[in-house]
Amino acid sequence: MTNPPRRQTASDATQTAAAAGAGVSDPLGLGSDPLALDAALRRIWATGPGWQRLAAVNHSIVGRRFMVTALVFFAIAGTLAMLIRIQLATPDSGFMEPGLYAQVFTMHGTVMMFLFAIPLFEGLAMYLLPKMLGARDMAFPRMSAYGYWCYLFGGTLLIVAMLAGAAPAGGWFMYTPLSSKPWSPGIGADVWLLGITFVEISAISAAVEITVTILILRAPGMSLDRMPVFAWYMLTVAAMMLVGFPPLILGSLLLEAERAFGLPFFDPAGGGDPLLWQHLFWLFGHPEVYIIFLPAAGALSTLIPVFAGRPLAGYRAVVAALVAMAFLSFGLWVHHMYATGLPHLSLALFSAASTLVAVPTAVQIFAWIATLAQRRPNPGPPAGPRAPAPVSAPVSVPMLHVFGFFFVFVMGGLTGVMLAIVPFDLQAHDTHFVVAHLHYVLIGGFLFPMLAAGYHWLPLITGRAHDGPAARLGFWLVFAGFNGTFFVMHVTGLMGMPRRVHAYGAESGWHWLNLLSSVSSFVMAIGFAVILIDAVMTLRFGRKAQADPWQAATLEWAVPALPPPPYTFAALPRITSRADRLEPRKIAPLLARGEGVLGLARNGWMETVGVTVAGGEPEQIVILPQQTYLPLWTALATGAVFLSLLFKIYPAAILAALVVLVLFLRWPVGEHAAADWGAMPATAGGGAMPAGEGLSLPLSSEAPVPPALWALRMLAVADGALLASLLFGGLFLALSAPGWPPPLWPALPRAPGILAALALAGAWGAARMAGRAAGRAAGRAAGRAAAPACVAALAGNLAALAACGWMIAALPPLQTHAAQAVLAAALIWLGLHALIGAVLAVNALRRLASGHVSARRRIDLDLMRLWQAGLLPAGLVVLGFPAMLRALAEAAAGAP
């Protein structure tokens, strides 16, 4: 009854295209039997049983997997936290020796930040966004699955290394030179650098996917200003991830290159600088904290209004506040570096931005308070056959956790403002005061809101109603235990207890406070256990949830059943007002009957609507890919790349990378894109496709801007951030690292530089011509018309690649100075991008040959054109980089 994972060939698809008109008896699906529609849609969307689950790409399944896996990692990191607290409970503790303790706190921080917090909200966003926006799935379901596998494999790598006693031990920010080869000779640091980079693939892919989904996969009529506010939060967060993660990825790659090949990016003896690592890490690390907080705030902005029975107060102010926060959060990073001896004026800039961020935070806090204040007098049960809600307690379980959020987060925010003040931070920095602050912010600003969100959406996700005093008991234990654990750390910190110490003397005066902290941490742990047991009992024995149990006002509750079926909506609603003021209980039955857009099942297609960004006008029918093992295979091959790098078997790494490439080339959506549906007569099922409600829309393969093009645009943002970080790194070294200018300037030959510039310009021109030629040609002639230009683009990219290789070969030995190491890194970046350009050209040729390209279907050519259009200016900057570097270094050297 389910579709096994399969891939259709192009000729298959042409036949189905021709037969499609006959395939649907009632193409609009209107008036059809809801049960039949449900069955038909299930047949198309369901994931198979048994092993076929590994082929799942559905956002509900993948989102759930992300969340569950994140909770497992939370349990692991929580266990490590308990070990830390046992160690610190008494003075001169001998429970763990210092090397083991270092592994434990490093892994605790790393797992909590990278394997718990980020994936948890990614999973929640993935699960919720399509439902809230009125779409059937995320824009790139296979990317979701691929990201999940990368996350799972990368996280497992870290945990396995820890169990093998080879965990990283330099703290979660891995400062160099402690994490460099001489001082961390083991494999632990490599595990961190490569494992985290592997996991970050999933962060970047989630960010691309979330942005594109929010921008174009919304219900018809849902213009940007009608979006539920959670979508604004996630759009902002995803954009921040696109800019914030590349500096970390770059830093990790450079440090791994230093460790593996001796390229001295961070080694002052070779013109590197340990401060470069700190800048790159915190350039990521601070926005990261807001990246973690904002999704949680988005959840609060969604569920507080539900509790109040009113829309969010100050929607516009809240959106403004969160966009402001996104920008400000990139101007704070040096507040982790106040003690590195920078001029006071520099520190003051970051201090000002750090305190200012309190303002948008306060705006949101008071918007929530204002929403609560407008609460409908008695949000009791509505008319209808429904068990009376237990009104004895003044607040629901989610609202209890919201209370926890207010109490804990406000306090963490206040200590945050204190730490932003330079003279105070110079005392509190690197002490347990900071440990207290960061947990107040992370647990207050993330964990409590996420627990609230968990209880709020539990009926949706599991189909079970939740009630019970155990949840309340769990909350109070966690709340009391938390404050007992961390409040006293403010005091021990100010009394001089540095963070990351494994032991302390009894004369320090920290003894009783630490004992109190450790005892409380066990209270907190018991609280988490209660919450867990209660949740498991609910899953096993809870009564079935009824539809829309909270009387919410957003679309995720308008799904036909709890938990939602794999196709999510049988038809997509038309939105005519704010999408956070809807009445799901009225909409749900209509949609379940197929009354709405795309209330039909045809051709075995997984269809959803794409809209214009601003106005939300329906623009295209996006056909999503079937379940497939491809993401799993690709992630396994990617894992092989990282493992080979880890064990320094470089030929295997190159081989595995080629496998990844080949697998990715098999990704493009094939079936429906092999024919011009729009050009076919309506009788053959062609023309713009009927979409119900009188709408006719082109398929995305024939739309001017299909989702894939959006994805490339977003990827370009992240890629640009990566290049910018690299250029910043080079210029930073030239300006302020010791040992510059290098004793011998790397002289680059002119010829390959000119060749590369011309080749890139040529490739760009050829890519443009390819698109134009295909646009003018009729029918299958497009293939022949565009092929020469594609070949030219291929040649241009290969020439550029060769030129980069030539230049790198002309550099002095890279190990001798950071100058040539940085230039080589920039040229490698350029060469790799030329290589990808070549791959895109090959892909275009392949698709031309297989008939997937026509005047209407030009996505493969458009991707190529966009790539080259971005690569040309970036390439020119890279080619001019040596001159910039030299000018700056010489200016700095000439300083008095």
Add this chain to the structure above:
Amino acid sequence: MPLVGCGWTGGPLSALDPAGPQARAMAALWWTMLAAAAALFVLVMALYLWALLRPEAAARVPPRRWILWGGIFLPLPILLPLGAAALVLGEAVLRPAGTEPFRVTAEARQWHWLFSYPANPGAAESVDLLHIPAGRPVEVTLTSADVVHSFWIPRLGGKIDAIPGRETRIVLIADAPGSYGGQCAEYCGTGHSFMAFEVLAHPQEALAEALAPVPSAPVPSTAQEPAR
């Protein structure tokens, strides 16, 4: 602030028990901010609980006013003077005006501090023990021989990192002769917890004697013997 530092918050490394003008200013800043933060915390929580439990009353405040007053008019007038005070204080702490400082260099290495006194010819180097004059600014110039460390004497003032390849500087003042604890604050490897040092502040007249090499003692690794 006279009350600062007595009682149970004391201790050899307590920043709440200041013994120099900079540490005192920082502690005073802390107590002031603590008072303000406590008041703000109580205020925000009270407003929140009011809105949660007495919505009928709280609803009389229109949302616009909540957001404008709570989001803008409450924080900004606090942040602006705080920021200005921080700049003034920062200048005072980072760049104390006054007499010509006593100069010391400190080299951090896993897991010891090597102090030398280039401005005092004939002074012996000392390990994990720093001699300084009391009542006079001391400028410590830091370097590191291996990884990043951080130099911290909580009762005298803030931290400064010791970064390989760079020289960093900090100026500190001890009010009175005595012994003060120092500690490495940046994680620097397995010996980090015990990378401590002792600071002995001497009356100006006794400094020269303290700096003179002790003939019998090889360079010690623990900081005990110049008990005075």
Add this chain to the structure above:
Amino acid sequence: MTAGARILLALTGGFGLWALVFTLVYAGHAAGCETGWGLARGPAGIAPLRLVLVALPAGGLALTLAGLRVLRRGAGLAPRLATTARLLTGAAALATGYCFWFVALLPLCSG
């Protein structure tokens, strides 16, 4: 300009300028201190570096305020987005004042 691009510009233009000014002030100051450029007293006893550091935020502020004027006339956005954009641009102007006023006062480089 497409409608989407116009919205992007309206919402992020103000803080985008703030971020640009922030980067230029931070980088310019660091470059000035490291290369020794503009530290000597110039016209009216003011160091040229100082003039640059003051001119950057002043220019940014002027542009932001100009943007705010354009937005006041609606700029062809949906009304709710237009309000959001005005709030953001106004906030960006405030932030520019808040974050940079002291570049006129603090000593330029350490030492």
